[in-house]
Amino acid sequence: MGLYGRPLGGAGQVSKMHQPVNIRKFVKKSQKGERFKSTEENKALMRRLYEEVWSQGNLATIDELLAPDYVLHDPAHLVRGPEGFKAYVSAFRAAFPDLHATVEDQIAEKDEAAMRFTAHGTHKGEFQGIPATGRQVTLSGINIQRIVDGKIVENWVSLDALGMLQQLGVLPPLG
Amino acid sequence: MSAEQQKMIIQHWVDEAWNNGNLAIADEVYSVDYFLHDPARPIHGPEALKQFVATFQTGYPDIHATIEDMIAEGDKVVWRYTVRGTHKGEFMGIAPTGKSITLTGILISRFVGDKVVEDWNNYDALGMLQQLGVIP
Numbered sequence: 001m002g003l004y005g006r007p008l009g010g011a012g013q014v015s016k017m018h019q020p021v022n023i024r025k026f027v028k029k030s031q032k033g034e035r036f037k038s039t040e041e042n043k044a045l046m047r048r049l050y051e052e053v054w055s056q057g058n059l060a061t062i063d064e065l066l067a068p069d070y071v072l073h074d075p076a077h078l079v080r081g082p083e084g085f086k087a088y089v090s091a092f093r094a095a096f097p098d099l100h101a102t103v104e105d106q107i108a109e110k111d112e113a114a115m116r117f118t119a120h121g122t123h124k125g126e127f128q129g130i131p132a133t134g135r136q137v138t139l140s141g142i143n144i145q146r147i148v149d150g151k152i153v154e155n156w157v158s159l160d161a162l163g164m165l166q167q168l169g170v171l172p173p174l175g
Numbered sequence: 176m177s178a179e180q181q182k183m184i185i186q187h188w189v190d191e192a193w194n195n196g197n198l199a200i201a202d203e204v205y206s207v208d209y210f211l212h213d214p215a216r217p218i219h220g221p222e223a224l225k226q227f228v229a230t231f232q233t234g235y236p237d238i239h240a241t242i243e244d245m246i247a248e249g250d251k252v253v254w255r256y257t258v259r260g261t262h263k264g265e266f267m268g269i270a271p272t273g274k275s276i277t278l279t280g281i282l283i284s285r286f287v288g289d290k291v292v293e294d295w296n297n298y299d300a301l302g303m304l305q306q307l308g309v310i311p
Contacts, residue, residue, distance in 0.1 A: 021183045021190065026245040039248065075279055075299035105295075107253050107283065109178065109246045114253040116283060116295055140214055142281040142297045144246065144255060156244075156255055158281040158297040160214040165301065171310065 028110040039108035042147045046115050047103055049145075049152070054101040054119070057093050059086045067151040074157050095128075096121025096137065114144045123168055130170055137167045178247035181286055185252050186242060188291075193240040193258075196232060198225040206290040213296045231258070234266025235276070255281045258298075262307055269309055276306045 045065060052061040062082050072079035072088065079088045093099050099121040107114045119139045124132050141159040145152050165171045188204045191197040201221040211218035211227075218224055231238055238260035246253040258278040263271050280298025284291045304310040 021187050023179065023182045023186050023245070026182050026186075026242070027179060075302045105251075105283065107246055107248045107251045109248050112244070112246045114246050114281070114283070140295075140297060142253070142283060142295065144244065144253065144281060156281065158255075158279065158299065160297060161299070162301040162304070163214045 028112075039110075039113065041150070042108050042111075042113040042145075043106045043115075045147060045150065045152070046106065046113050046143070046145055050101045050103055050115070050117060053089055054092075054099060057089075057099075059089065062086050062089070065152055067148065067153045070152055070155070072155040072157065074159070076161065091127075092121075095123060095125040095132075097124050098122050111148060112144060112146050114142065116140075116142050127168075130168060133168050135168055137164050139164050176286060176289055178252075180289070181247050181252045181284075182245045184286075184289065184291070185245065185254055185284060189240050189242055189256070192225075192228055193231075193238065198228055201225050201228075204291055206287065206292045209290075209292055209294075211294040211296060215300065230266065231260070233264045234262060234269075234271075235260025236263050237261050250286050252284045252286070253281065254284070255279075266307075269307060272307050274307055276303050278303045 048061065049065055052058045053065075062085055066082045066085060068081060070081055070085060072085060074088075077088065079085055099119060101117050101119045103115055103117055105116040117140070119137075119141065121137055123130075123135050123137060126132060139160055140163075141157055143155065143157045146154040162171065166173055184204060188200065191200045201224050205221045205224060207220060209218075209220055209224065211224065218227055238258060240256055240258045242254050242256050244255045256279070258276075258280070260276060262269075262274050262276060265271065278299055279302070280296060282297075283295045285293040301310065
């Protein structure tokens with residue numbers, strides 16, 4: 001059965017895709033020797049990360065949930081390993097001591113789990129060179145994690161960093 | 176609609192609209208009541224989405240989007256993307272700088288049948304503005 005040029009919709013409808021659409025690299029196959037936890041377990045693991053680590057500041061959970069070779073791809077940072085991630089979380093929580101993250105949605109497939117989240121906090125400590133402003137910030141983001149054998153090995157996050165700086169009053173609203 | 180079919184639709188959207196400038200396919204892919212949750216401003220309907228894409232194509236005439244990864248479950252596809260281009264046209268009120276940008280983001284698309292009805296988008300707008308030299 002081919003993946004290319006399959007007609008969409010019911011009988012009698014014209015095929016909407018006239019050129020082959022190559023999605024082979026997105027059809028997930030297990031790597032030899034890897035065992036996937038269920039998608040529900042992976043979602044629960046992500047919720048623990050957000051609830052225990054981000055919202056409660058429990059850094060010990062990081063050692064439990066992250067693989068030693070963990071990498072976080074944040075557009076502004078490349079964070080490596082559990083210790084690197086502890087420093088990353090600590091910097092945010094020092095700046096926003098009442099930081100709380102809400103899980104808005106979760107989507108998971110095979111070894112990857114995604115989460116849409118909203119984070120709230122009050123800017124009470126220096127953040128990336130910006131002295132405390134006392135302002136409240138609401139930040140949206142989407143996070144993708146690759147999980148192998150119950151440990152997070154790789155993480156990509158996209159955050160509304162621009163919105164955050166605008167809310168802190170560091171940047172004006174832009175066109 | 177299977178996960179693979181949903182992923183194909185997203186790849187088709189990126190290939191045709193973003194990379195080939197064929198914005199008309201927005202009417203095939205997106206529902207009339209389509210809503211995009213974007214941190215900068217919400218977008219309602221395929222016409223507004225076409226304008227959104229067009230502003231990037233005007234600002235970056237050589238724009239090229241690559242889907243790095245896709246995750247599908249139920250009615251949703253999450254796609255991580257990279258957009259590259261050279262700032263040769265006016266963009267968001269910024270006169271052309273000639274600089275190259277690499278913009279990363281993650282988008283979640285919700286399907287009803289074979290149409291996308293709702294999107295949530297997060298991307299590194301800050302990084303893009305820094306690359307343009309607008310923000311230090």
